[in-house]
Amino acid sequence: MLFQKVGYFNIIVENLLTLVTSYKKDGISPINNINNIPKNLPILLITSRVDESVPCQCTINLYNALKSIGRKEVNILILNKSSHVGYICDNNQDKNSYQSVVHAFYRYYGFPHDEELAKRGYAKFKLCKPELKDFNNL
Numbered sequence: 001m002l003f004q005k006v007g008y009f010n011i012i013v014e015n016l017l018t019l020v021t022s023y024k025k026d027g028i029s030p031i032n033n034i035n036n037i038p039k040n041l042p043i044l045l046i047t048s049r050v051d052e053s054v055p056c057q058c059t060i061n062l063y064n065a066l067k068s069i070g071r072k073e074v075n076i077l078i079l080n081k082s083s084h085v086g087y088i089c090d091n092n093q094d095k096n097s098y099q100s101v102v103h104a105f106y107r108y109y110g111f112p113h114d115e116e117l118a119k120r121g122y123a124k125f126k127l128c129k130p131e132l133k134d135f136n137n138l
């Protein structure tokens with residue numbers, strides 16, 4: 001009976017999301033489309049341990065899937081205390097990490113960047129290519 005109630009609740013939520021947002025239950029899933037991403041495109045995935053919109057583990061799974069098909073230019077930054085929409089405003093440490101790592105990523109791949117932010121974020125950016133075994137320590 002509880003399963004049925006939860007099932008009905010999920011249906012109601014999905015229908016509500018469909019009505020008030022662009023959410024589509026059968027929409028495009030990034031992990032199911034990794035082969036459609038250009039091979040030479042550098043990627044910086046960003047997540048947070050407390051993200052409830054896109055759980056951290058989903059982003060880690062996407063990172064691992066990209067690595068498993070041989071993608072070399074994929075990076076992941078895991079913030080600690082920010083919500084999905086608050087990566088640059090919920091927590092000052094996360095904000096600083098976000099901004100500096102993004103600019104270090106831009107610099108590394110030859111995109112326009114803020115040089116001071118890129119310098120501050122370079123050491124942390126170098127840690128954004130963990131191996132699968134490294135996720136055991138998260």
